[in-house]
Amino acid sequence: MIWGNERVLVGDERLDHLLAENLRIIQSPSVFSFSLDAVLLARFSYIPYQKGGRIIDLCSGNGIIPLLVSSRTKVPIIGVEIQERLADMARRSIEYNGLEGQIEILQQDLREVVPILGKGKNSFVICNPPYFALESTSIKNENEHLRIARHEVHCTLRDTIQVSADLLKQGGKASFVHRPERLLEIIDIMREYGLEPKRVQFVHPRVEREANTILVEGIKGAKPGVRYLPPIIVQNADGEYTTQVRELLYGEE
Numbered sequence: 001m002i003w004g005n006e007r008v009l010v011g012d013e014r015l016d017h018l019l020a021e022n023l024r025i026i027q028s029p030s031v032f033s034f035s036l037d038a039v040l041l042a043r044f045s046y047i048p049y050q051k052g053g054r055i056i057d058l059c060s061g062n063g064i065i066p067l068l069v070s071s072r073t074k075v076p077i078i079g080v081e082i083q084e085r086l087a088d089m090a091r092r093s094i095e096y097n098g099l100e101g102q103i104e105i106l107q108q109d110l111r112e113v114v115p116i117l118g119k120g121k122n123s124f125v126i127c128n129p130p131y132f133a134l135e136s137t138s139i140k141n142e143n144e145h146l147r148i149a150r151h152e153v154h155c156t157l158r159d160t161i162q163v164s165a166d167l168l169k170q171g172g173k174a175s176f177v178h179r180p181e182r183l184l185e186i187i188d189i190m191r192e193y194g195l196e197p198k199r200v201q202f203v204h205p206r207v208e209r210e211a212n213t214i215l216v217e218g219i220k221g222a223k224p225g226v227r228y229l230p231p232i233i234v235q236n237a238d239g240e241y242t243t244q245v246r247e248l249l250y251g252e253e
Contacts, residue, residue: 046175056077061086111163161193187216206236
């Protein structure tokens with residue numbers, strides 16, 4: 001597929017619809033395809049429609065969160081992604097949707113972005129980090145791209161929280177998606193770096209199943225006090241998406 005006379009899809013890439021936002025995104029089954037977690041995080045995160053400052057998306061992958069968030073705000077968005085191939089996919093998706101004026105992709109190790117983006121200069125950080133510690137017993141995917149996206153190869157949970165806190169100004173907000181078994185670790189590290197947890201939401205695959213995803217928001221320099229939002233249920237008894245999740249994925253029906 002070609003557009004702009006020269007831009008192409010590479011290898012097994014495909015151009016998928018983001019129906020709720022009326023956008024398109026480049027994906028690849030062998031490199032990276034976004035999951036529901038990214039959609040949930042984008043919707044969970046506080047996003048101003050028009051306000052000074054900018055949004056930083058760490059571990060940006062193929063740019064899914066900047067694309068999703070762009071439909072809700074006019075604020076500039078910077079996605080940070082260490083993998084060259086994913087950063088290139090993200091840039092081509094941004095170009096395809098005509099969003100070059102709002103979204104920028106920075107190919108960079110997130111541990112090195114604070115001097116570039118400014119310490120204490122940003123209002124909002126979003127992060128969908130690798131879930132699995134290197135010493136975990138989870139199976140490490142043999143595909144390098146997927147292994148880096150899922151496992152703490154280039155950054156740890158501590159790295160992502162510390163960098164988020166360093167990037168934020170006082171009162172700035174950071175939001176994360178992760179696994180419930182690491183919630184206490186997340187809260188401990190957030191508080192260590194001055195990010196006070198303020199909102200937590202659990203995501204359950206079905207109403208009778210344990211949560212398998214958590215969403216956490218912290219505010220830099222805030223006073224203690226956390227709200228636990230109503231849980232999100234992904235599937236109903238028939239195995240179909242619930243109305244809430246269908247609206248997130250496909251928009252109003």
